[in-house]
Amino acid sequence: MHTTPKGRRLTGHARESLIRHGFQEPFDTVDAIIEHATHVTTQADGAIVYIQRAGRRGRSYHMVIEGADGIVTGMRNLTRHELNNLGRNYGFAPHP
Amino acid sequence: MVQKFVLETEGYRICFALQETQAAKESADVVVELILDRNLGDVAVKSVPTLMTVRDLSRLVAYFEAHIARLQQHPDSESYVFVPLELGFQVQALAGEVQAGDDGEFSLRFFVNVGESDTTGHRVYIGGESVVTLKNLRVFLASLHGALAAWSRAHGVSPV
Numbered sequence: 001m002h003t004t005p006k007g008r009r010l011t012g013h014a015r016e017s018l019i020r021h022g023f024q025e026p027f028d029t030v031d032a033i034i035e036h037a038t039h040v041t042t043q044a045d046g047a048i049v050y051i052q053r054a055g056r057r058g059r060s061y062h063m064v065i066e067g068a069d070g071i072v073t074g075m076r077n078l079t080r081h082e083l084n085n086l087g088r089n090y091g092f093a094p095h096p
Numbered sequence: 097m098v099q100k101f102v103l104e105t106e107g108y109r110i111c112f113a114l115q116e117t118q119a120a121k122e123s124a125d126v127v128v129e130l131i132l133d134r135n136l137g138d139v140a141v142k143s144v145p146t147l148m149t150v151r152d153l154s155r156l157v158a159y160f161e162a163h164i165a166r167l168q169q170h171p172d173s174e175s176y177v178f179v180p181l182e183l184g185f186q187v188q189a190l191a192g193e194v195q196a197g198d199d200g201e202f203s204l205r206f207f208v209n210v211g212e213s214d215t216t217g218h219r220v221y222i223g224g225e226s227v228v229t230l231k232n233l234r235v236f237l238a239s240l241h242g243a244l245a246a247w248s249r250a251h252g253v254s255p256v
Binding site: 011012013015016017020021022055056060065072073075076077079082085086088089090 | 117120121122123144145146147149155176177178179181182183186212216217218219
């Protein structure tokens with residue numbers, strides 16, 4: 001079973017998608033986003049969405065989604081517009 | 097094996113090239129290409145390869161079907177911006193004229209994610225807006241329905 005350094009399970013999808021989104025193994029950045037999230041919310045399907053403000057003047061967002069089977073995906077440097085689109089599509093509130 | 101699904105508009109066509117991945121049976125590798133009509137210029141842009149889930153494909157079909165149904169009552173309605181989980185593209189179905197059956201058309205805005213900027217790491221999208229006929233959209237949706245059925249048979253993955 002593949003996990004992050006803090007023991008969070010990674011789905012097969014996540015193992016591929018995280019690398020494509022610039023995360024490097026052993027995916028400690030995934031743990032960091034979860035542990036330093038500035039907003040935690042829940043998708044319509046029950047998955048937990050961890051959002052961390054980042055970048056210059058906090059104008060970008062890092063995000064990790066964790067479902068029942070483990071980490072689903074993660075993305076860095078999302079714009080506010082992208083985050084809002086994801087929230088609208090996946091049924092979560094992107095902002096506190 | 098790469099499977100291709102094409103959505104033809106008046107000004108550009110969108111080609112989805114899907115390929116199975118080893119790591120996840122619920123996802124496919126996808127590259128989305130926007131190709132400008134040859135009469136308008138020699139332009140084609142490809143997205144970076146991203147993963148697309150079977151659920152996203154199913155949502156895309158439902159998105160267009162809901163838009164067509166809405167336009168019959170409200171021709172000025174504009175749907176929200178559809179994005180897949182991995183942000184490989186953005187599509188927004190806009191106002192149009194739709195009658196019952198396959199008679200109608202509406203404007204379609206489509207952007208592909210071509211990569212990340214060097215300075216901030218923000219994704220960059222390139223795209224266009226043109227009119228799509230219901231007839232062409234139905235051809236695209238039928239091909240996606242077929243792909244979803246095949247995916248379900250091969251992997252036992254439900255799109256919902």
